[in-house]
Amino acid sequence: MPRGSNLPAVAGFNETVVLDQIRRSDDGVSRVELVALTGLSPQTISNVTRKLLQRGLVHETGKLVGGPGAPRTILQLNPVGGFAIGVHIDPVVITCVLLDLEGNLVAHSHLRAPSVAIEDPEEGIAAIAAAVDKLIVSTAVPRDRVIGLGVAVPGPVDAERGRVVKPPLMLPWSEFPLRESLETAIGLPTLMIKDVTAAAVAERWMNAENPSRNFVFFYYGTGVGVGMVLNDEVHNGASGNSGNAGHFRIAQDGPICRCGRRGCFSQAVRPARLVNQAQQLGLLDAAAATTDLHSVFGLFEQLVASAEEGEPRARQLLIGSVEAIGAFIVNVTNLLDVDRIVFGGPYWSTVEKFFHRELQERTRFSEIDNLSHSVNVVSSVVGKDVVAVGAACLVLAGTFSPHSSKLQIAPAAMKVGAR
Ligand SMILES: [Zn+2]
Structure with a gap:
């Protein structure tokens, strides 16, 4: 928990400390309690709460009577502030x-x-x-x-x-x-x-009911990538570019990726590539344009629908992707010791049913994975x-x-x- 400082120069800092404490208390909090929670002086708390009230970020929602001293005014976050x-x-x-x-x-x-x-x-x-x-x-x-x-x-x-x-x-x-x-x-x-x-x-922000301090968000969009929350901190990397999962090398051969190498993970899973493969196999109209991303989206939906209806080659194509994702999840879990993998992104809802079922069936952690906990594979609570x-x-x-x-x-x- 961040403790405040009583120096006037960091008034902005203290405001955020106090506001955060008010936000965390579901039933509201009094100024006396804020003194104890933040380590700030009663005078500082009084000044800071006055400012927050003036800005409309918090409001007074009643008085707590009982206990020693005068009744205490309860402060709560003002959602529309x-x-x-x-x-x-x-x-x-x-x-x-x-x-x-x-x-x-x-x-x-x-x-x-x-x-x-x-x-x-x-x-x-x-x-x-x-x-x-x-x-x-x-x-x-x-x-x-x-x-x-x-x-x-x-x-x-x-x-x-x-x-x-x-x-x-x-x-x-x-x-x-x-x-x-x-x-x-x-x-x-x-x-x-x-x-x-x-x-x-x-x-991390929205799933307060069921939080995980260590999880990976698998983003399934035009490309693939991961967002990471490790030890309750969002991991940005040295330059804000962490999570480039698409160019993990998962095979010695395969089609040339735009990065110039072969065997990149994204080549096995990205929707446009699967659509191209399905066209070559005659599963989708080979003449359909795939130059713009909107057409790719439509064709990909067709491919998934046909796999769900049981078309064996469409199923096989998508299961290849599921297996690659499953192997990736096992690697990431071994590397980071996360307890949850969350799936989402623009293309996820299209494949959610199919991928989720197959992932559950095909992703196996072995003894050498040495995990002392289970790994939940879930869809994002936030949606598209x-x-x-x-x-x-x-x-x-x-x-x-x-x-x-x-x-x-x-x-x-x-x-x-x-x-
Ligand atoms: Zn690549």
Whole structure:
């Protein structure tokens, strides 16, 4: 638990410490209790709570009578005292969410990424700004209560400069001043995070009922990647780019990957590759275009449907992927000693039923895996908005966690408290 400091220079720090304590107490908390919980002086608590009340972030919800001294006023988080926006830029769909201060989803929107938004970052920023504006207007949320915006993007990210660097499916965005442009267009403090890491943030933040301190989020999208929560901290890596699972080498041969090597994990599991294989096998219309990602999505749905109906070659094709994912899970669990693998991402809901059943059947830990606990393989509790929600949670985390403000955008591990 973070302890506060009584120095006036860190008033902002103390506010987050106190706000976090108030948020963690379901039934509210009195000023006297806050003194004990934070180690701050009664005078500091009085000043800080006054500021939080003025800003509308907390409210007084009654008095506790009994015990020694005067009745104590109870302070609670005011869920509508602040809001956060999350944006997930994906080559197929742009998702925007609005969360309240408690992390409840107030509204969301999905913008089928028009090719112009992907080809022209300026147009993309304008489309996102319009979508965010619509979200705020449609919910009648007072604009001055929106604390900030989190944007999640495919890697590689240059977290320090708020840019992406040669993202394979969004090349025109490479080196475009993404964070800065969004900040200017929307007028909100903006932070940036890699998509797979945002997914892990959302899962950690939203799954308070059933938290795991050590888990991996397996992101199944146009590509694959993992977000990691280790010892209750979201792992960002040295440059904000951890989780590049797609280029794990799982075989000596196989098709050449865009990274120039053969045998990459993503070649065995990514939807576009499976669609191509299915076309070659005559399982899907060989003439159907796969140049744009929307068509790939549709064809992939067809392939999964046919496997579910029992078409043997479609099943075999998908089971090959399941086996590769199963082996990957075993490796990751051995490496990191996690107790949960969470699946999600834009393509996951399409394969969820099929993959989940087959994974349960085919993923076996052996004696040499030396695990003293079970490993739960589950689907994300957050659903398809998971990455955008994670980006918004990051904004909330900055409001609550005195340690996260500089860690949100800097390449460092970040602590995201449980709700
Ligand atoms: Zn590769």
